[in-house]
Amino acid sequence: MTVERFAFAGRTCVITGAASGIGAALTLDLARRRAVLALVDRDAEGLDRVAALARQAGAQEVSTHVVDLSDGGDRLDLAAAVAERHGGADLLVNNAGVALNGTFEQVSMKDFDWLMEINLHAVIRTTKAFLPQLLSRPGAHVVNISSLFGLIAPPTQVAYVTSKYGVRGFSEALRHELAGQVGVTVVHPGGIRTNIATSARLSGPDVDGRQAEQAAEFTRKALTLPPEEAAKLIVAAVQARKPRLVITRVAKLADVLARVAPGRYWNVIQRQLDKRGLM
Structure with a gap:
């Protein structure tokens, strides 16, 4: 079944x-498209x-929660x-997320659960809460x-990886379940210039400041794509009803490598x- 492109004005x-x-970049992009x-x-x-x-950019209406x-x-x-x-909602973007520094041995279960609640469980809970509205709105997404x-699953990111693989699986299964009713796009950004690394929670003391320094260096060297560019790609993916979006060349290469050599990538x-001095 062919689904019409998503039009944002008034939605x-x-x-x-x-x-x-x-999230802020998406907000302003959608505001310029006259969204609510x-x-x-x-x-x-x-x-x-x-x-x-x-509001200045042209949003028809804005509420804050x-x-x-x-x-x-x-x-x-x-x-x-x-x-x-x-x-009611026509488009739900589950974007909020947090990071947590430390090996699995170092990370407390309290911090692990905190991250999982925000990165995965909140995605599930929010989608569940809005699902009746989405199902009642033709062309919802x-x-x-x-x-x-x-x-891919790097070391020292066990909690974060667990949550994001969970979001991936939840999104793919939900897409198949809601096919023909509500569109679902899962987005895999890589290297977006945000504060997620420098604002990551540290589970345990950073005695010599080394982990904070590494996070700042990682942000400077690896997180380089402006969020505005990521927002444009996400909006285009929604318009085209793409099921999956991988952002940045590095992320696309890593995706291919993980599928070609899953045990050695x-x-x-x-x-x-x-x-590159990132490890």
Whole structure:
């Protein structure tokens, strides 16, 4: 069955993690397309700032919703608020995410659960809460932001990788289940210039500041694509109803390598990272 391209003008778009990074860039891109925006983040000040910019950029209507996605809520109250204010959601973008530094041995289960709640469980809970609205809106769509680390699994990122592989699997199964009713796009960004590495939680003491220094160096060398460019690609993928989007050449190469040599790809990648001084 052929599905029409997604038109954003006048459609209600819910974006989590909208106060910064890819979420903020998506907000402004959709505002310029005359969308109706429901913006979600725990950062009230950042949310207000982005909302003001969205109104200036041409959004038909903007509402802000201060929500801490780590609290385990079912998000039914958020869905109800969006329905009351805007009539329902046409596009849900599950973008909010966090990172956690440390090996699996170092990381506490409390921190592991915190990351899983935001990166995976909140994606599932929010999608579940909005699903009745999406099913009732012709041509509705869901975007779930996974990661390059939902395609490859580096050491010292066990919690993050677990969550992002989970988002990938959830998205693919949901797409197959909702085929012909609601579109689903899973996005695997690699190397986007955001603060996710430098703002990562450290599970345990960083005695000599080495991990913070490594995070800053990784951000400078590896996270180079502007979030605005990522936002453009995501919007285009939604318009075209693409099931999957891998962003950046490095991520695409890593994706191919992981499929060609699933048991050996990390040895190849590690040699390249060593050459670039990223390991």
